[in-house]
Amino acid sequence: MTSTRITVLATGGTIAGIAGSAIAKDYRAGQIEIGDYLEKVGALGLEAELSGRQIANIDSADIGPQVWNELHRAIDDALKDDGCDGIIVTHGTDTLEETAFLLDLTLPATKPVVVVGAMRPADAVGYDGLRNFANAVRVASDPDAAGRGVLVVMGDRVFGARDVRKVRTRGTDAFRGFPRESVGLVTPSSLEWFGAPWRSGEPAQFEWDDNLPAVPVIYVYAGMDPVAATCMIGPETRGIVIAGVGEGNMPESVRRELVRLRKEDGVLVARASRADEGLVDREPEDDVNGFVAARALNPQKARILSQLLIASGTTDLKEIQQAFDGR
Structure with missing residues (x-):
């Protein structure tokens, strides 16, 4: 054999x-x-x-x-x-x-x-x-x-x-x-x-890109202000992942600044959680803010997926949210 x-x-x-x-x-x-x-x-x-x-x-x-x-x-x-x-x-x-x-x-x-x-x-x-x-x-x-x-x-x-x-x-x-x-x-x-294969015969979800876009992770903490929240954001930033408190939450002043970046500069904003486990579900405000919810992905994985989505040219928020929903 x-x-x-x-x-x-x-x-x-x-x-x-x-x-x-x-x-x-x-x-x-x-x-x-x-x-x-x-x-x-x-x-x-x-x-x-x-x-x-x-x-x-x-x-x-x-x-x-x-x-x-x-x-x-x-x-x-x-x-x-x-x-x-x-x-x-x-x-x-x-x-x-x-x-x-x-x-x-x-x-x-x-x-x-x-x-x-x-x-x-x-x-x-x-x-x-x-x-x-x-x-x-x-x-x-x-x-x-x-x-x-x-x-x-x-x-x-x-x-x-x-x-x-x-x-x-x-x-x-x-x-x-x-x-x-x-x-x-x-x-x-x-x-x-513990179960049958779930990806049999599937191609890659994304094409490989040698130059993934800049997507920082912003860690939220009590008393955070917009200046601290945006100190990692530069002209090359294409997306932001929030390691939010609880279910991806953040101070109101930080939220307003991220909404501005989303609406004025088209920066993708994904809400994840700094908690070890738990889902970050979509909430009604996400539609208004133009945010996506990371669901089961922790901040570091939400960053990887955001980079690939941006590199692939995906801009439709429904498609982006479906990618985060995963399986």
Whole structure:
């Protein structure tokens, strides 16, 4: 029986990090090259043929358009390669959810694409990276994973890219999903899905754009004034995401300034919430203000979707709201 052929694209992060001590608190992300990592993984006896490529080897706090552009091109090449059955992306956990969501929106659901990371560096006691990686191989080897869009594997759970979010700074259970929790459970030897694929045969929702527009996230707090709210807005700003209090709320003076920007400059304004979980539904004032509601997307994901919508030339607010409503 032929082994599954998996392309591993490495970007660094804690999964490739080194502390220099098994009990050290501090460590350096992105220290192990993919060739060395796959040599270590080879001792696990995984039933897959792995080939690796180093896209970057950095802390995921430094991930941005340059790395995203190269990573997307590499995945696109792998999707077109008949010698590749699935793709794994190793990634730091701090911005993993943003990269996964961006890829999910811009890739077809034709082959499994799995993003994986670790919460502990490779030389730490209880390193979770090898198990997470072995789990990712199990998922990427399953043809049934192809119709589910980009998936994230962390802590024996499989998440959809739209749902996944990092909710803790420490511990191997740092990720969960909202509004769907996990979409499957995985170990190195087993995989169980919680339902049928939801994207079978679907093309990418958006075309890739090498130059995504400027969309800052504005974090709302008690006593905020319009000057503080707009200090991140410049002439290149095409959209704004509000990390609002409660269900995407903001001070009235801030709202008035954003309405002005929307009506005078055509800036897209999306209301999300700084709360960890919860829906931000449309309210009657959104029609008057020209705002959209982020629904289940947190501010960082609302920013990614806003960038893609603007880059695609979508201007109809109903269409934009439908994209945020998702599925």
